[in-house]
Amino acid sequence: xxxxxxxGTDDPHHVTHSVLSRETIKDRIRRPISDPKSLVITxxxxxxxxxxxxxxxxxxxxxxxxPQSPPAPFLDPTxxxxxRLSHLKVHKPIGSYLVIPAHQTVLGATLEFIKLPHDVSGxxxxxxxxxxxxxxxxxxxxxxxxxxxxxxxEIANVSNTPQLLYPGFYIGQLILIANDRAADESxxxxxxxxxxxxxxxxxxxxxxxxxKEIGISRYRDPHSVEWRSTTGVDPSDHDS
Amino acid sequence: xxxxxxxxQREVASLYAFVEAISRACSPPxxxxxxxxxxxxxxxxxxxxxxxxxxHLQNFENHADDDAEDFVEARTExxxxxxxxxxxxxxxxxxxxxxTLNQPTALIAALVNRLRELKGFESTDFTIFHTDSFDxxxxxxxxxxxxxxxxxxxxxxxxxxxxxxxxxxxNSQGNALFLNCLLAHEVxxxxxxxxxxxxxxxxxxxxxxxxxxxxxxxxxxSIKRSHLTKVVLQWAKEIFCDLFAVRLVGPCYSxxxxxxxxxxxxxxxxxxxxxxxxxxxxxxxxxxxxSHPFRVRAQVxxxxxxxxxxxxKDMDSRQSALMRGLLExxxxxxxxAENEAGGESTKLIEALxxxxxxxxxxxxxxxxxxxxxxxxYNLLYEVIAEYLKHGVVPSTLSLKDSDSSLQQVHASPxxxxxxxxxxxLEGVEELMNRIQGQNLASAExxxxxxxxxxxxxxxxxxxxALLQASRP
Numbered sequence: 001x002x003x004x005x006x007x008g009t010d011d012p013h014h015v016t017h018s019v020l021s022r023e024t025i026k027d028r029i030r031r032p033i034s035d036p037k038s039l040v041i042t043x044x045x046x047x048x049x050x051x052x053x054x055x056x057x058x059x060x061x062x063x064x065x066x067p068q069s070p071p072a073p074f075l076d077p078t079x080x081x082x083x084r085l086s087h088l089k090v091h092k093p094i095g096s097y098l099v100i101p102a103h104q105t106v107l108g109a110t111l112e113f114i115k116l117p118h119d120v121s122g123x124x125x126x127x128x129x130x131x132x133x134x135x136x137x138x139x140x141x142x143x144x145x146x147x148x149x150x151x152x153x154e155i156a157n158v159s160n161t162p163q164l165l166y167p168g169f170y171i172g173q174l175i176l177i178a179n180d181r182a183a184d185e186s187x188x189x190x191x192x193x194x195x196x197x198x199x200x201x202x203x204x205x206x207x208x209x210x211x212k213e214i215g216i217s218r219y220r221d222p223h224s225v226e227w228r229s230t231t232g233v234d235p236s237d238h239d240s
Numbered sequence: 241x242x243x244x245x246x247x248x249q250r251e252v253a254s255l256y257a258f259v260e261a262i263s264r265a266c267s268p269p270x271x272x273x274x275x276x277x278x279x280x281x282x283x284x285x286x287x288x289x290x291x292x293x294x295x296h297l298q299n300f301e302n303h304a305d306d307d308a309e310d311f312v313e314a315r316t317e318x319x320x321x322x323x324x325x326x327x328x329x330x331x332x333x334x335x336x337x338x339x340t341l342n343q344p345t346a347l348i349a350a351l352v353n354r355l356r357e358l359k360g361f362e363s364t365d366f367t368i369f370h371t372d373s374f375d376x377x378x379x380x381x382x383x384x385x386x387x388x389x390x391x392x393x394x395x396x397x398x399x400x401x402x403x404x405x406x407x408x409x410x411n412s413q414g415n416a417l418f419l420n421c422l423l424a425h426e427v428x429x430x431x432x433x434x435x436x437x438x439x440x441x442x443x444x445x446x447x448x449x450x451x452x453x454x455x456x457x458x459x460x461x462s463i464k465r466s467h468l469t470k471v472v473l474q475w476a477k478e479i480f481c482d483l484f485a486v487r488l489v490g491p492c493y494s495x496x497x498x499x500x501x502x503x504x505x506x507x508x509x510x511x512x513x514x515x516x517x518x519x520x521x522x523x524x525x526x527x528x529x530x531s532h533p534f535r536v537r538a539q540v541x542x543x544x545x546x547x548x549x550x551x552x553k554d555m556d557s558r559q560s561a562l563m564r565g566l567l568e569x570x571x572x573x574x575x576x577a578e579n580e581a582g583g584e585s586t587k588l589i590e591a592l593x594x595x596x597x598x599x600x601x602x603x604x605x606x607x608x609x610x611x612x613x614x615x616x617y618n619l620l621y622e623v624i625a626e627y628l629k630h631g632v633v634p635s636t637l638s639l640k641d642s643d644s645s646l647q648q649v650h651a652s653p654x655x656x657x658x659x660x661x662x663x664x665l666e667g668v669e670e671l672m673n674r675i676q677g678q679n680l681a682s683a684e685x686x687x688x689x690x691x692x693x694x695x696x697x698x699x700x701x702x703x704x705a706l707l708q709a710s711r712p
Contacts, residue, residue, distance in 0.1 A: 030646045032638045033627050042636035043703040045710040091274050091341045094706070113633040113699060148631050150699075188676040195631040195692055197699040 020120065020176040022051045028117055036185040039176070040115035040148070055173040058110045058124065061150055062167040063198035064090045064098055065107035076222055077204040087201050094168040100135075100157045107199035108137075108153040111168065115148040119182035123175045124151055130171055134159035137172050145183040149196040245304040252300045255318055259297070259325050263290035265333040273339035276348070278365040281404060286332055289388070292397040293321060317394055324391040331379065331406055334369035342414035343368040346701035348423070350653035353705075354488050355427055357610055360434070363403040366427075370411035376422050377408035378429035405430045417694040418661050421489055421496040428484030432477060437602055441480075444598045445472045448591035456587075472591050475530040479538050480599050486539050487607040490617070490654055491548050492661040494539045495559055501532045504558050506565070511558060513565030515573045524577035525589060534574050537566040542600065547614050551621070557665040613654040620651050624659035629670050633696045634660070635703030650704050660697035664690060 020028070028039035041058075044050055050057040065087035076082040087107065092098045100106055116122055122143035126136055137153045153171065157163050192203050207219045212230040221228045267287040269275055275283070303314035348366060355361045371377055388400040407426045413419055432438070449457045449468055457465060485493040498504065506513055506520055514520045515533075525531045540563045543549045549567075553560055574589055620637060627634035634656065637649050651659070668689055672678040678685050 030638055030648065032640065032646065033623075033630050033632060038638065040632050040636070042633060043707050044636070045706060047710045047712055089341065090272075091339075093274050093276075093340055093345075096274055113635070113703075115630070115632045188674055189631065190676050194675060195633075195696060197633065197695050 018178050019054050020178060022053055025051065025056055025176060028120070033115075036118040036182070038115070039117050039120065041112050041174075043112065052173065055125075055175050057127065057170045058112050058151070058172045058174055060153075060165060060167050060169050060171040061109040061111040061198070062092050062094060063109060064092065064165075065199045065201060066090055067105060067107075074222065075204070077207055078222060083201040083204045089198075092165075092167050097164040097166045099162055100155065100165055101162045102157055102160050105154065105156045106165075107201070108155050108165065108171075109150040109196070109199040110153065110172070111150070113148070113150050113195075113197065114143070114174070116143060116145050116176075117182075118145050118185045119179050121145055121177050121179055122147070123177065124153075124172045125175065127170055127173055133163060135163060143174075145179060146185060146189065147193075148189075149193060150198065152196065152199045245301060248304045249301055251318065252297050255322055255325075256294060256297045258322060259290055259293050262325050262329045262332055263287065265336045270336060270339070273341065275339055276343070276345055276368070278352075278367045278404060279335055279338065281365065281401065282335060282367040282406075285400060285404075286328070289392060289395065289397045292395040293325070293391070296395040297321075320390065321394065324387045327384075327387050331369050331384075334371065334408070334411075335367055335406070337370045337411065338368040338409070338414065342370070342411075343409065344414065344417055344420045344423075344698070346698050346705065347417055347420055347657075349705055350657070350701055351423060351427055351488070354610075354654065355431070358431075358607060359609070361431070364405065364430070365401075365403060366405050366407050366430075369406055369408050370414070371408040372411065374410045374412075375408070376410070376426050378426035379406035379408070380433060417698050418492065418657075418664060419496050419500060421492045421657065421661070422485075422500060424485030424489045424493050425481045427488060428481030429477075431484055431606055432480055435606055437480060437606070438473060438477065440602060441473055441476050441595065441598065442469070444595055445469050445476065445591065448472065448594040449587075451594065452587040452590045468588065471527045471588055472595065474528060475525070475592050476595050476599050478529050479535060479596070480603055482535050482539055483542050483600060483603040484606060486542050487546075487603060487610060487612070490612060490614075490658045491543055491552050492657045494536060494543065494563065495661050495665060497532070497536060497539070498559055498562060503532055503536060504562060506533060507558055507562055511561040511565075513562070513569060515569065523573065524575055526577045530592070531574055533566055533569070536563065537569060538596070540567050542603075545600075546612055548612070551614070551618060552662065555662060555666055557662075559665055613652050613658075616652060616655045617658055620649070620655055621659045621662065624651060624656065625663045625667055628660060628663045628693055628696060629667060629674070631671065631674070631692070631696075633699045633703065635700040635707070650707050651700075653701050653704060656697060656700050656704065660693060660700070664693045668693065 025039065028037060029041060029044075031038035033040070041056060067086060068088045069086075072079060072082060075086050090098065098106070110124075114122070124138050124141045124143065126138065130137065134157065136156045136158060139154045139156075143151065151172075155165070193200060208228065208230040211219050216230060218227045218229055263286055266283040267290055269280065269283045300314070300318075303311060306314060348368060352364065352366055355364055369379075384406065385400060385402060391397070392399055407423060407430075409420060409423065446469060449465075449472065453468070457468060460468070482493070482497070501522070503522065506515075506522065508514055515523055522532050523534075525534060540549065543552070543563075544567070549563075553564060571589075571593060576586065576589060620639075623637050623639050624634045627637065635650060637651060638646055639649060641647050668686060669680055671693070672680055672685065672689050675689070678689070680686070
């Protein structure tokens with residue numbers, strides 16, 4: 001089976017950067033899960049040909065998170081549950097549909113669960129037929145090597161017309177790109193988004209945590225006029 | 241006093257409002273959520289029978305002109321209508337609460353398909369309702385059927401679908417997977433009622449009681465004979481349903497059973513069985529149900545006969561230590577809880593022991609031809625565990641053939657449930673060790689990854705159902 005050629009190096013992690021063809025995708029899918037080069041895309045329904053020459057079509061799953069006004073007046077990264085409470089979870093079994101109003105957004109997920117090989121990145125694009133109805137499915141389309149899970153889709157209806165989302169319909173295409181250096185599979189996986197099977201609300205980081213990392217000592221608290229310290233020490237003490 | 245017509249109008253209107261209030265929960269069904277096909281079927285029927293009841297009530301005031309005898313008959317009809325709607329009340333709102341986000345849809349579909357493999361159950365379907373108590377429940381099909389049949393006859397509605405059964409799950413467990421394997425017991429209760437198994441046990445129970453209790457039973461007043469017979473019949477029914485469940489889904493039923501009733505409490509810290517009834521009262525047999533250890537022992541005996549035991553006995557989990565201990569337990573360890581009060585206790589248990597071969601025989605007969613998927617489990621358990629260890633949904637498995645060529649296979653739902661539940665019991669540490677920043681000592685961390693294993697298994701069940709449906 002054809003594999004991306006090596007660059008004249010002995011480094012087993014070193015491969016040419018190229019888009020995987022249908023044959024290579026099929027070969028990677030057949031490999032056992034213990035092989036770091038294995039690719040998982042499941043379920044691939046037998047009645048349909050999902051392969052293009054250089055991509056694979058993905059379907060819309062059945063679970064959605066519909067944005068709703070949270071109890072707080074804004075999405076608040078300082079509140080632990082803010083992200084979760086800002087969405088309403090909805091299940092639409094295959095055969096039924098979800099209406100997405102004009103100029104509204106919803107989080108969905110691919111029907112397919114994906115595990116990328118250690119030497120392959122992915123990019124998910126809106127299928128052109130879907131894009132022409134002014135439905136966009138991704139604003140964060142890059143998928144890292146070794147990612148596993150259903151892909152969360154940030155679906156936006158940017159048209160002036162309400163539209164129907166039918167689970168099971170093709171919605172995107174996944175392009176797989178061989179990297180010039182493979183990720184180390186022996187390293188532990190990042191726990192934030194391992195193996196989601198439904199869209200997940202974002203894991204918002206607390207501003208104190210993020211700003212402290214870059215040496216900023218204070219931040220504005222959205223619930224008061226006060227500044228807060230990123231180090232846990234009251235900034236007014238410093239000022240005095 | 242107002243004239244009869246006016247009085248009757250008020251009584252009829254009261255019943256009309258009562259029916260409207262009860263049926264409103266599902267007529268029309270809530271639009272913000274989705275329902276399984278069987279729930280929709282149930283709601284359609286409730287809507288239909290509510291409409292028919294209301295039409296019937298709309299014309300009811302004519303009865304004010306009936307003669308005395310007809311009037312009594314008509315008024316009794318109102319009473320019957322109210323009683324039947326009161327009966328239906330307990331299922332309607334709890335069924336509307338069990339939308340597809342609040343019931344284990346994939347597991348139920350797998351159980352229904354499994355039951356449909358059996359002769360006589362090809363068209364069976366289940367509607368799920370929520371229960372407030374932590375109890376799985378099967379609504380007695382004949383009781384519902386007879387109540388609704390009478391109602392349908394009165395209000396001229398179409399008959400209730402005899403193949404639609406109602407099963408209750410604790411309202412907190414709608415999203416769980418593995419614990420809900422206990423639903424297989426309720427499927428067994430449905431089969432028990434539909435097959436009329438009790439009739440075939442009744443004669444055997446009498447014989448067993450005559451042998452063990454002799455004159456104490458033979459010359460007892462009929463009310464006492466009936467009570468004693470009922471106790472043993474009740475025990476036999478519970479065990480029939482357990483064994484039916486084991487035949488239907490395999491050892492995952494027993495894992496769930498042990499977990500729900502926390503039977504690991506029967507093990508000492510060196511994994512030996514504690515059989516002292518004072519230290520561990522769960523060994524006691526109560527009149528309403530046999531003791532949990534007795535029931536698990538009966539399940540493990542069946543698993544051994546079926547060939548499952550050899551595949552699971554070495555599981556790295558206290559579950560298998562418990563099962564092993566129960567297998568070795570002597571029969572006289574089981575004690576009648578009501579021993580002191582009754583005195584006939586041991587004899588009842590002996591009668592049950594006599595009945596056990598008949599129960600097993602009846603279970604095998606009722607599940608004749610069902611494939612336990614043991615061979616498939618044997619082939620795929622390690623592969624499924626490997627997928628879960630990698631955090632991957634095990635719906636499409638790549639494995640090496642005997643000639644080392646690679647092929648892709650899809651496991652049956654039964655194999656998925658048993659292999660994944662086993663991994664859930666013994667493999668969560670392996671999974672967590674592959675994820676950054678996990679603390680094995682943290683219950684919160686562990687629970688999160690155990691939940692993930694359930695989610696991946698649920699997704700695999702959904703995928704396999706889709707793959708099956710789209711097969712050319």
